[in-house]
Amino acid sequence: MMRDHLGRPIVAVTGIGLVTPLGFGVADNWAALLAGRSGITRIARFPTDHLKTTIAGTVSLPGEPADHPLSSPARVEGMAAIALEEALAQAALGSKGNFPGPLFLGMPPVETEWPMRLNLARRAQEPGHRGLAEAARDDTAVYEGVLFGGIGERLANRFGTRGAPISITTACATGASAIQLGIEAIQRGETEAALSLGAEGSVMAEAVIRFSLLSALSTRNEDPARASRPFEKTREGFVMSEGAAALVLESLASARARGAKILGLVLGAGERADSFHRTRSNPDGAAIIGAMRAAIADAGLTPEQIDYVNAHGTGTPENDKMETLGMRAVFGEACPPISSNKSMIGHTLSAAGAVEAAFSLLTIRDQRLPPTINHETPDPAIPLDVVPNVARDAKVRRVLSNSFGFGGQNVCLVLGAAE
Amino acid sequence: MTEDIWITGVGLVSSLGEGPAAHAGVLNGTAQPVVDATGFAPFPVHPLPTLELDRQIPKKGDQRQMEPWQRLGTYTAGLALDHAEARALVGEMHLIVAAAGGERDIALDDQICAEIAKLPPAEAAVILNERLANGLRPTLFLAQLSNLLAGNISIVHGVIGSSRTFMGEEAAAADAVRIAAARLGAGRGNIALVGGAYIAGRWDMLVMHSASGAAWRGDWAPFAARAAGGGGYITGTGAAFLVLETAAHARARGAKGLAKVAALRTGAARRHGTDSAAASAARLAGGLGLRADALVVSGASGAPAPLAEEQRFLAGLGTATPRYPAELLGHSMEASFPLHLALAALAIAEGAAPQALVTGFGIWRGEALAVLEPIAEPA
Numbered sequence: 001m002m003r004d005h006l007g008r009p010i011v012a013v014t015g016i017g018l019v020t021p022l023g024f025g026v027a028d029n030w031a032a033l034l035a036g037r038s039g040i041t042r043i044a045r046f047p048t049d050h051l052k053t054t055i056a057g058t059v060s061l062p063g064e065p066a067d068h069p070l071s072s073p074a075r076v077e078g079m080a081a082i083a084l085e086e087a088l089a090q091a092a093l094g095s096k097g098n099f100p101g102p103l104f105l106g107m108p109p110v111e112t113e114w115p116m117r118l119n120l121a122r123r124a125q126e127p128g129h130r131g132l133a134e135a136a137r138d139d140t141a142v143y144e145g146v147l148f149g150g151i152g153e154r155l156a157n158r159f160g161t162r163g164a165p166i167s168i169t170t171a172c173a174t175g176a177s178a179i180q181l182g183i184e185a186i187q188r189g190e191t192e193a194a195l196s197l198g199a200e201g202s203v204m205a206e207a208v209i210r211f212s213l214l215s216a217l218s219t220r221n222e223d224p225a226r227a228s229r230p231f232e233k234t235r236e237g238f239v240m241s242e243g244a245a246a247l248v249l250e251s252l253a254s255a256r257a258r259g260a261k262i263l264g265l266v267l268g269a270g271e272r273a274d275s276f277h278r279t280r281s282n283p284d285g286a287a288i289i290g291a292m293r294a295a296i297a298d299a300g301l302t303p304e305q306i307d308y309v310n311a312h313g314t315g316t317p318e319n320d321k322m323e324t325l326g327m328r329a330v331f332g333e334a335c336p337p338i339s340s341n342k343s344m345i346g347h348t349l350s351a352a353g354a355v356e357a358a359f360s361l362l363t364i365r366d367q368r369l370p371p372t373i374n375h376e377t378p379d380p381a382i383p384l385d386v387v388p389n390v391a392r393d394a395k396v397r398r399v400l401s402n403s404f405g406f407g408g409q410n411v412c413l414v415l416g417a418a419e
Numbered sequence: 420m421t422e423d424i425w426i427t428g429v430g431l432v433s434s435l436g437e438g439p440a441a442h443a444g445v446l447n448g449t450a451q452p453v454v455d456a457t458g459f460a461p462f463p464v465h466p467l468p469t470l471e472l473d474r475q476i477p478k479k480g481d482q483r484q485m486e487p488w489q490r491l492g493t494y495t496a497g498l499a500l501d502h503a504e505a506r507a508l509v510g511e512m513h514l515i516v517a518a519a520g521g522e523r524d525i526a527l528d529d530q531i532c533a534e535i536a537k538l539p540p541a542e543a544a545v546i547l548n549e550r551l552a553n554g555l556r557p558t559l560f561l562a563q564l565s566n567l568l569a570g571n572i573s574i575v576h577g578v579i580g581s582s583r584t585f586m587g588e589e590a591a592a593a594d595a596v597r598i599a600a601a602r603l604g605a606g607r608g609n610i611a612l613v614g615g616a617y618i619a620g621r622w623d624m625l626v627m628h629s630a631s632g633a634a635w636r637g638d639w640a641p642f643a644a645r646a647a648g649g650g651g652y653i654t655g656t657g658a659a660f661l662v663l664e665t666a667a668h669a670r671a672r673g674a675k676g677l678a679k680v681a682a683l684r685t686g687a688a689r690r691h692g693t694d695s696a697a698a699s700a701a702r703l704a705g706g707l708g709l710r711a712d713a714l715v716v717s718g719a720s721g722a723p724a725p726l727a728e729e730q731r732f733l734a735g736l737g738t739a740t741p742r743y744p745a746e747l748l749g750h751s752m753e754a755s756f757p758l759h760l761a762l763a764a765l766a767i768a769e770g771a772a773p774q775a776l777v778t779g780f781g782i783w784r785g786e787a788l789a790v791l792e793p794i795a796e797p798a
Contacts, residue, residue, distance in 0.1 A: 046544055047541065047544045047545050047548065048548070049545045049548055049549070050545070050548040050549040050552050051548055051552065052552075107586070109518075109519075109520045109563075109564065109565040109586065110520075110586075111520050111523070111623070112623070112626060112627070114547060117528065117532060118532060118535065118536045118543065120626070121532035121533075121536035122536050122537065127529065127532075127533055128529045128622075129525055129528070129529060129622030129623070129625070129626060130460075130622070132532070132622075132626050133462070133622065133625050133626045133628075133629040134629065136626050136627075136629045136630040137629050137630065137632075138629075138630065138632040139630045140630070140632070142626075142627070142630040143627060143630035143631045143632070143783075144783070146627050146630075147587075147588060147627075147783060148519055148520075148565075148586035148587050148588060148591065149586070149587030149588050149590060149591065149781075149783070149784055149785070152587060153587075153687065153783075153784050156687065157689055163685065163686060163687065164590055164593075164594055164685045164686060164687040164785060165587075165687060166585060166587075166591075166594055166598070167585065167586040167587045167591065168583060168584065168585055168586065169518075169565050169566045169584045169586055170566055170582065170583055170584060171564070171566050177583055181583075181598070184598075184602065184605075184607070187605070188601060188604075188605045190601070205544070205547060205548050205551065206551055206555075209548070209551045209552050209555060210555060210560040211560075212552070213552075213555060213556075213557040213560065214557055214560065214561075271581040271582070272579060272580075272581065273514065273569075273570075273573045273578070273579040273580070273581060273582035274573065274579065275573045275574050275577045275578075275579050276574070277574070278484060278561050278567060278570055278571075278574065279561070287579065405566070406561075406564070406566075406567075406570075407561075407564065407566045407567045407569065407570030407573075407582075408570055408573050408574070408579075408582065409566060409569070409570070409582045409583075
């Protein structure tokens with residue numbers, strides 16, 4: 001069977017690439033995740049004086065000088081390229097610099113950052129932004145560094161993807177949205193293959209401060225590895241993190257025809273926006289529940305056929321409460337086990353949906369559930385099997401991966417075993 | 420596409436005002452440009468018109484949570500919903516917004532630059548933390564986030580079928596419309612809202628445009644006159660949202676529709692060597708079925724290199740003389756392609772042309788072509 005219950009081409013995954021604070025590459029990341037290791041550390045990239053939160057998950061690129069950290073766009077591009085290289089080497093589809101399909105890049109918004117702004121200010125002949133504008137005149141590096149389409153264009157050029165590269169943001173659901181765009185393009189028959197990835201590199205002073213001002217971040221600075229505590233009673237915020245994950249998506253027919261190793265299937269995707277509030281879900285959970293149900297239905301499945309849920313599980317009091325509500329509404333009393341990768345890698349924001357889809361596929365491959373670490377005091381309001389602290393074997397054929405974003409953008413994916 | 424897609428409503432705002440009537444003189448060249456020549460000198464900009472925000476964003480609390488960019492987009496999205504008479508359909512409506520970022524706190528940025536730019540880096544970094552931690556307003560972060568224009572459209576207008584935000588200047592908007600239409604065509608929903616907004620009077624954006632090497636300085640002038648000075652684009656405040664709908668869905672609810680989206684194609688030339696924007700557009704134009712008497716609505720910004728490429732491409736097609744809305748309205752980046760589609764759809768609905776070709780040639784990257792045609796009367 002090469003088509004799904006709606007007559008659409010079935011979408012396979014034939015390559016995976018991963019970068020997180022736990023390491024570079026699928027093998028190192030997966031081993032660390034199963035071992036329950038935390039990638040959260042004290043921020044060393046910039047001074048943390050006056051910050052409420054001084055911990056994060058960070059990824060420094062090979063050769064990056066410690067005293068001149070990369071800008072966020074450069075870090076995003078660098079990690080994205082590393083993840084794409086790994087995924088493409090595994091998929092062995094196309095040739096070097098020539099990939100037979102489009103690029104869907106989930107990434108954070110880009111802007112002029114402080115080092116660049118201060119550099120312009122030093123060059124400026126007059127104070128204020130008029131001076132900055134004149135100092136930036138005809139400066140191609142400044143221009144191409146702040147274009148929102150710049151990273152996608154450079155990656156498309158390097159990997160030789162087809163057509164216009166698409167860059168997307170749906171806040172914390174971004175990585176899942178990028179995968180959804182890829183599978184939709186294959187399902188519509190526009191292409192046999194697509195590259196979908198999510199990447200995030202925003203650990204810098206202003207971004208940390210902005211999230212702090214929303215009271216979203218954990219301030220458990222004294223013990224970084226124990227700060228991210230999804231579904232646990234003493235949780236008090238998420239931990240910002242960085243990373244990238246890339247998937248080579250391909251129609252099952254195409255993958256089979258060329259004898260590619262099939263790592264798993266993307267069976268369905270569902271989404272639902274929330275109209276309640278900019279940073280909070282509607283207390284009735286309708287959008288979260290709607291997205292989960294839509295993904296399961298899109299996959300042609302019923303809730304009982306989901307064996308495990310890869311949680312959004314940020315570790316904020318609000319998210320984990322709402323996700324529990326969603327789980328009980330969708331699965332009833334018999335919820336499948338659910339665990340949060342973010343307990344170890346932190347919240348990789350724009351990358352999270354892609355990183356967690358990658359880990360979901362590895363969960364299916366090895367029939368082993370990664371744990372939710374730092375589970376010390378259960379929350380009686382969260383009656384879920386969160387795979388506390390230690391990985392365990394389980395029979396897993398289908399995984400629901402949840403991504404819920406600020407701004408009410410919720411996307412869920414269903415990943416399955418290769419038949 | 421497996422099913423015909425119609426544009427059943429448009430919302431548009433520019434420096435000329437809001438709605439179809441304010442823009443009636445754009446394509447026939449009778450409108451006069453509205454220019455702020457001094458506020459952001461040396462850059463002229465086409466400014467934001469006065470909007471009665473309460474009409475589309477009734478809660479003051481919602482207005483306060485946004486800065487001008489999100490307010491403009493949210494307001495214009497509401498105009499499109501009204502124009503399509505689609506308010507009751509928002510629960511199942513899909514949304515794709517093309518977005519850059521929202522406004523920074525320019526006064527705070529300037530104050531910090533003045534204080535720390537000349538200090539040793541280690542010292543400057545510590546003061547930066549302190550100034551940002553004490554100076555940034557929590558709500559400003561949400562007003563800056565790209566995906567929160569879509570978020571606000573969901574909150575204010577209740578559009579919740581799905582929500583996606585594409586990034587990447589002009590090209591992001593063309594791909595937003597293309598993918599929104601393709602999803603409907605493939606049966607993923609019946610109705611979608613798609614568009615973008617741009618505020619020209621923003622220093623944070625003008626720093627980028629200054630760096631582009633193609634921004635026009637000095638007084639407003641027509642494209643032809645700018646060419647004598649090396650050419651250049653002037654940015655213009657603008658916003659446009661389109662309601663896209665499957666023909667079957669529109670017919671079933673008695674919506675007439677303005678125009679049919681006969682084709683929408685996008686490309687991204689590397690723009691060096693033979694991989695030129697003109698060649699990219701020529702590939703997109705293959706088999707489009709263009710008529711010699713098609714109305715050509717050019718997406719040209721005024722930036723000289725892509726304008727020359729577009730003119731080379733159009734000369735190869737032998738089309739009618741193009742109209743250049745950005746000459747009068749300024750270039751509105753992510754809003755530009757939807758705005759031009761809206762103008763073309765209105766022209767088609769009025770019977771002004773049997774077909775419209777809408778082009779998009781981004782300042783840096785991105786080529787797009789759309790063909791709109793009249794909606795045939797049911798047999």
